[in-house]
Amino acid sequence: MVTTVYPGPAVYERRLFQPRVGVADAESIVSWVQGERLYCDVRSTVAPDGRRRFRMGFAGPLHHHPATGEVEWEHAIAAGAAFGAADVGRLAPIPGWGLLETGRDLDYVELWERDETADGPVLEYLGRDERGRAGLFVSVGDRCGLALADDAVEGRPASVHLGRRRGHEWIAQHTAWASDPPFGFAITPGTGAGFSISWRTGAPTTADIHFHHDWSTP
Numbered sequence: 001m002v003t004t005v006y007p008g009p010a011v012y013e014r015r016l017f018q019p020r021v022g023v024a025d026a027e028s029i030v031s032w033v034q035g036e037r038l039y040c041d042v043r044s045t046v047a048p049d050g051r052r053r054f055r056m057g058f059a060g061p062l063h064h065h066p067a068t069g070e071v072e073w074e075h076a077i078a079a080g081a082a083f084g085a086a087d088v089g090r091l092a093p094i095p096g097w098g099l100l101e102t103g104r105d106l107d108y109v110e111l112w113e114r115d116e117t118a119d120g121p122v123l124e125y126l127g128r129d130e131r132g133r134a135g136l137f138v139s140v141g142d143r144c145g146l147a148l149a150d151d152a153v154e155g156r157p158a159s160v161h162l163g164r165r166r167g168h169e170w171i172a173q174h175t176a177w178a179s180d181p182p183f184g185f186a187i188t189p190g191t192g193a194g195f196s197i198s199w200r201t202g203a204p205t206t207a208d209i210h211f212h213h214d215w216s217t218p
Contacts, residue, residue: 004069011118016111033145035124035138040145056080057160059147077147079158125195127211
């Protein structure tokens with residue numbers, strides 16, 4: 001019987017994806033930032049020039065289903081290519097290394113290596129702005145994930161970004177937005193579960209965004 005775990009705060013890099021039928025995915029690069037209850041995941045491919053090109057990303061709460069022993073990555077915010085199925089599976093620890101994931105609907109196995117350099121305080125925010133647009137931020141030590149729902153007013157689709165801390169701001173290294181050099185942003189906690197984003201050089205917008213409350217709160 002496989003031991004199922006709910007992962008604690010960490011950053012993971014995917015080292016293997018093997019479906020039961022078909023060939024292993026050796027082209028995608030997948031990074032996953034996991035907080036206490038929120039996560040952010042970005043999947044990229046490597047272009048001929050050696051750069052990572054965004055393919056898809058998603059973020060939201062990670063749920064544990066005790067009745068089945070499974071965990072579910074809720075795609076509350078999703079960007080890029082469609083995922084195509086519920087993101088549900090089991091996680092087994094690989095002591096001293098990472099996690100083994102077995103999928104339910106897509107029938108696969110994945111190996112996730114824990115990045116031991118990503119360690120430190122955890123921050124998690126989940127909210128909506130004045131127009132009802134969802135936003136999520138999660139960080140573990142100096143690594144972070146940011147996700148924004150689509151903005152119909154400004155004509156921007158949903159986006160997901162992973163990055164690192166640099167001084168007093170965060171730099172989006174792997175991002176759904178075309179930005180060269182990578183854009184920066186700062187996060188300011190608000191009341192309750194609220195938070196604000198202040199954009200820095202390279203972002204496609206300049207106006208701060210204020211998220212007022214957790215979207216699970218009525």
